[in-house]
Amino acid sequence: MRRKRVNPFEESQLWVKTDPPGFEIDVFENKGRGVRSTIPRQRGDFLLVYSGQIISKKEGERRERKKSSGYRYFYRDLCIDATKDDGRLCRLINHGTKKEINCKMKLCGDCLCLFATRDIQQGEELLYDYGLKSYPWNSNLTLVKRIFRWKTLLALTHHSSIALPVEKLLLKMIL
Template identity: 40%
Template sequence: MEMSATRPQRAKRNAKQDAAYYCSLGKDKEGFEAKYIDSFKGRGVFSCRPFEKGDFLFEYRGEVITKKEQENRERIYHNALKVFMFDFQFNGQQLCVDAAREDGSLGRLVNDDEVNPNSKIKVTRVDGRPHLCLFAIKDIGSGEEITYNYGNSDWPWRSKVVI
């Protein structure tokens, strides 16, 4: 009987383990690229390979701040920076991820889609700290733009009339 000289395959991480791994590294996963779309939308994030429903995509990274600090920053930020503030609840406390600083991460470039998003942000605990992670809510094909629903808000682009 001949023994195969192939290396054993590593077990695939589940989506939560994948999220924890990349959050702990503070890096984005391979398989995505940022592209300029147009002057209205700016940049967006596109898949370079297929992803399955439930897969971890990447983290919406930035500085985690309190509600009070968020209010202070919103008073001094230009409107173009305010869109990078993401409110969330963690351990009964209202917090915010401020991703206004350009840091090369992909999460801050994901565009809003209130009608047909393909991902969703979930608060994920890694080493006791909150992280905002995007997970696919449907299968995503190669070349597809990654989007999520920013939630109930009067975002200015949602009222844009296209003629």
């Protein structure tokens, strides 16, 4: 049964200091912790507030250069630094590709809030686009690991004679 629709903007303002019910933390392969919705959501629903220390983009970039934490969200001239674990959920939401995402960050009054971009099923992981050009988990190093795994697979399937040239070619392409 659908819940009675509350104005998403007004709802977001009620959850600046604590998180609403209806979410749970889970652990996902290769991603670490993430957040699931424990109830169905409608497109446009307010989900969570991204809480953290509000600093300038410049200061955020300075902190990232010093040590990247993975919990700094950049928005226009601002950065929300959620490196410090305050027990809030939004900092735990993982990045999704364009095809995977089901929510989006928007400025709501003084805070950044996450809204559903499509209907979300009960138990679905929340994913939004971090908006960066590249991600450490997609880096060349990860690619190299994949190539070596592929080579092992080829060797195991009796194609070891082509495994080495293929590996060389791929390494040439990425290095």
